[in-house]
Amino acid sequence: MSGALLTVTDKSFDEHVGASTEPILVDFWAEWCGPCKMIEPILDEMSQEYAGKLRIARLNVDENLEIARRFEVMSIPTLILFKEGEPKIRIVGARPKGQLVQELQEFL
Numbered sequence: 001m002s003g004a005l006l007t008v009t010d011k012s013f014d015e016h017v018g019a020s021t022e023p024i025l026v027d028f029w030a031e032w033c034g035p036c037k038m039i040e041p042i043l044d045e046m047s048q049e050y051a052g053k054l055r056i057a058r059l060n061v062d063e064n065l066e067i068a069r070r071f072e073v074m075s076i077p078t079l080i081l082f083k084e085g086e087p088k089i090r091i092v093g094a095r096p097k098g099q100l101v102q103e104l105q106e107f108l
Helices: 013-018 034-049 065-070 097-107
Strands: 024-029 055-060 078-083 086-092
Touching: 013 024, 013 055, 024 034, 034 055, 034 097, 078 097, 086 097
Parallel strands: 024 055
Antiparallel strands: 024 078, 078 086
C-alpha cells in the first residue's frame, strides 16, 4: 500500500475524518476482497492527483468493526465521502477511475 493513502482505525477515524478541512473519501475494505484490491491503485492515483482538494483514507473493516457498523457498511468496497465530518456520498462497489471522478466531481 502506498504512503499516499491514509490508514484510519476505530481509534483514529474521528480525529482524521472529523478534523479534516478538505473532503475525505474513506475506502472501507478488507484484505480478502478482490474488488477492493482492484480499486486501491485508482485511489492511490487520485490521492496524488487531487492532493490539497481531496484526502483519501482506508479503513479495514475486519480490524475496525465499530466504524464499519456506525456507517452501516454491509458490503465492500464501500466508499463514503465525508465533508466537515458528515457523510455526503456513498458508493458501493468498485468503479473505473473516470466514473469515480465523475461521481465525486462536486467535491473535487
